[in-house]
Amino acid sequence: MAMESGSSVNNNNPDEFAVGCFLSIRTTLGDEFEGQVVTFDRATNFLGLLEGSKHGPLRNIRILSADYIKDFTFLGQGHDPLPIDSHLDLHTLQSRELLAIRQAEAEAERIGVGVSSEAQIIFDALSKTLPVHWDKTVIVVMNEVRVSSPYHSECVIGGTPAANDRVKKVLEFERKRLQLRG
Template structure:
């Protein structure tokens, strides 16, 4: 479709009528496919909502987001749970990491350190 200013039109000629794109006799709507798309969209929205911490600071959410890029994480109230075993409590620093196997615990601490350094550089 092109839009043309009326003052640029010198003349026009009607060549014929095309098919009506809104003809309901020729339309087919697959309700099952629409419901499946709706269900998938709702599931995606619910998953995204679970990734947002309730009652946490922007900094805490940034740390959660950074951890989620490389590790499975979830919120448990205001505590970040990583790998279903490592817990990170406010103020979300390496010394606030508890639980989990040694390697998992150290990995979470390392990611926290790197994210805090990145956040500090962003403020300067």
């Protein structure tokens, strides 16, 4: 069974996306893949597909709006890919999701907003050896030393004399590296 190119899902045929069937799908965005139907929600028109090899523990689940299916080919019928005795460890999945969100947030905080690429390079260099974070466009090192634009050693203020000197040395070293590259 193949849909005509550009046609939409036929809501009159409940067997189009029957659980367990194997489909070859081409989306309106040009993606092509094969998968086994895990679920189809007619109310939202969303399709859940199990991708990857037909055997093995590591497989992807793709959630796709059927509105984005350009055409598909029925490849065969199989058994329900998620048997009743299978289970998902929701606690582990939620823990992994929370960890991924925290990592993404931490990475986002390391990107300066409204700063030059040179400022970001200096921030990244300082972060290799010292704890740093952005306070708008100011680099804050060890929660006490502040480096303002244009991020030269004379722009370093605050902190103990030893901390201040350390930041200046790293900053001067990175400035020399930038000059050699440019």
